[in-house]
Amino acid sequence: MPTELETMKHAKEYIDKLANGIDPFTDKPVPDGDIINNVKLSRCFFYISGILEKVIENGGEVAKPQVTESVRPHKRGSVVITDEARAKFRCFINEVSLSTFTDMINKHIDSDVSVKLKGSAIADWLTVIGMLTEETLPNGKLKEIPTENGISEGIRLNEYFTPGGFPRYAIMLSPAAQQFVLDNIDAIAEMNSLPREKRNRLRLRSQTKCVRSLLPRRNSLRQRI
Secondary structure, three states: OOOHHHHHHHHHHHHHHHHOOEOOOOOOEOOOOOHHHOHHHHHHHHHHHHHHHHHHHOOOOOOOOOOOOOOOOOOOOOOOOOHHHHHHOOOOOOOEEHHHHHHHHHHHOOOOOOOOOOHHHHHHHHHHOOOEEEEEOOOOOEEEEEOHHHHHHOEEEEEEEOOOOOEEEEEEEOHHHHHHHHHOHHHHHHHHHOOHHHHHHHHHHHHHOOHHHHOOOOOHHHOOO
């Protein structure tokens, strides 16, 4: 008979698959119009998965473990966000670039127990939930641009030129968009730990589906979990 901890791990596997639009019984993607693909449900699944992971790491105990002098080794590629770091995260009063906001987060993450959060992980997560999409440039390269849902949340594309006249692009986050990222930082940390290949598959899947059918109406994403 499985232990409670084993049951939690099994439940997390189911939740992770549901969060990524996968039928946990068949391991196949669910149809585009399936309720499981609703972005609000997906966010809930990612949130629950993050909670379960913390409980599992604590040996199945819900109570917060006692703080000791020893540092628990982190998993390879894992972003560990402590309560102390979380309390120091702050939104800028003005719009900032995605890279600048990522730097702020990494400034407060303990490098002894955690790897750095990558800006690409934030961008990948925003793409998967339909806030960003990709556009092909004349030279064949891809650039990320905000969708209508992303724009309504306060995400903007900043286009500028280098001193040499080369075009550059930067994703900009308003204070509201910055808060949205912080509200979902655990799900983004989970995305950061995924192999590049799996993240690419998730991005591709979000691009090839009819994204509009997976998203709520404009501005409804402001309703936090």
